[in-house]
Amino acid sequence: MKKYTQIAFLAAFSTLAFACGSGEQSDTETESIAEVVQDQDDEDGFVQIFDGTTLNGWDGDPTYWRVEDGSIVGEITEETKLDRNHFIIWQGGQPGDFEFKAEFKITEAGNSGVNYRSEMVEDLPFALRGYQADIDGKNNYTGQNYEERKRTTLAYIGQKTKINPQETEGDLRSNIERNAWLGLEVVEELGDREEMKKVVNSNDWNEIHIVAKGNRLQHYINGTLMSDVTDEDPANRSMKGYLGMQVHVGPPMQVEYRNIFLKEL
Incomplete structure (x- = not known):
């Protein structure tokens, strides 16, 4: 970089x-x-998309987002609890094929993630709908592929998957079971899930690296491939869209992002 x-x-x-x-x-x-x-x-080829001192080029609710000590900080307090998920959204374009790198740190109660190839949700400010590289403080989901407000889980930690189309009849929820898309087909195990979780530093800095190229989506944490999705569902997949970071409904929490870089392919 x-x-x-x-x-x-x-x-x-x-x-x-x-x-x-x-x-x-x-x-x-x-x-x-x-x-x-x-x-x-x-x-x-990587371009820094956060200047380290201001939120220039980003759009989010200042109730939840600020800059502090060179990081974008997302925070929920007892006084500012959410009734839905909020995002801070990059205003520099809608990347299609790209690599994204950043460092993150999250508190134990935290739930966050990096959304990409996403669309704005009509009539809901600071809401995104689309692919997400999941991040959480208890490290149950960090690195998995979860599709916000769409098909839900597309790959758990340690999975290489193919996403097959389903008969939706206009209702995606009818093809979701236990918070996972029924078209999720595991084609390979990337490793032991519990062992892979150990690469994540709890309440400390980690690197997230997303590679989106064509219909293949790879999430790396600290250099380890955590999930690998090939999306074969043309009716529901997205090939470009907005990029943003999330604060999730739940208890008070804090997440920080710094050294944020993007390389368009």
């Missing part, structure tokens, strides 16, 4: 300059290093 690439190249240049015994750096040398850094950034 961009900032780490710059640090690595600048550190390498400083070491080289010291080894050569040069006390000063010429303008030509400075320009050459800048070109190398820019080229590497272009290859990396």
